[in-house]
Amino acid sequence: MVSTTFRNLNSEKRERINQALLTEFSKRPLAEAEVAPIVKQAGIARGAFYKYFDDLRDAYRYIYGVAMGSIHVEINEEVNDHTFRPQFYVDQVVAFVDNVGASQYRDLVKMHLRRNESLVDEHFDDSKLSGRQWAAMILSHQVIKQILEEPERRDVLISRLLEVLNLLARKENA
Known part of the structure; x- marks a missing residue:
């Protein structure tokens, strides 16, 4: 500490x-x-x-x-009211990637995702998330990793994320 x-x-x-x-x-x-x-x-x-x-x-x-603290945008509103809006998650991913790219922490974040993530105990309590919110979080983090590794694929990856999140949203309404 x-x-x-x-x-x-x-x-x-x-x-x-x-x-x-x-x-x-x-x-x-x-x-x-x-x-x-x-x-x-x-x-x-x-x-x-x-x-x-x-x-x-x-x-x-x-x-x-x-x-x-410098980069991440809070997502508490979505978690607290248990709504599921696919575009919200896509907007969060885009904002995070843009903020990382424009920050002095870009290389640190890339190193974290490549090599350090599994070495650091990060205890995030995901028990308050619905199944769809949890899936959106996991998918969003994966897309962030992929975009940081392959920025030229950004648009394709964002489109795929939105497509899958829309499928999850339809499942909720079915």
């Missing part, structure tokens, strides 16, 4: 550390990342790193959380 000491750092120093974390975790998968380049780029002592973070996994979770 990120320490209170880190959270209380002045913004300039915290930003230097954030940039060093972003650089390391965008270039190397978590399993190959090292503390040395982070502390060198950030201009901090190795001991300070461990004062701020439990380990590299903790630092990775922190910076990925910062990235998601």
Whole structure:
């Protein structure tokens, strides 16, 4: 867990550390990342790193959380009222992909999806989702991965997602 000491750092120093974390975790998968380049780029002592973070996994979770907070659009309205509107999910995917592409976190997100996703414990409680919402979430995440890997296929992948989500919506009305 990120320490209170880190959270209380002045913004300039915290930003230097954030940039060093972003650089390391965008270039190397978590399993190959090292503390040395982070502390060198950030201009901090190795001991300070461990004062701020439990380990590299903790630092990775922190910076990925910062990235998601900057990029991700909330979808709570759709989940809370249990509606199912296919275009809503497509719009969320498009917004996410556009936000990733325009952000400093693009390479971090790509690395996360390629190599780190299975290494980080992300506990998302999907028990409140309907079956259709759960399926839309899984499909949306897969489409995001594919678009980030093959941006030239974006339009085809978005069309296919909408087609499948419309099938799920029809099933609801049948």
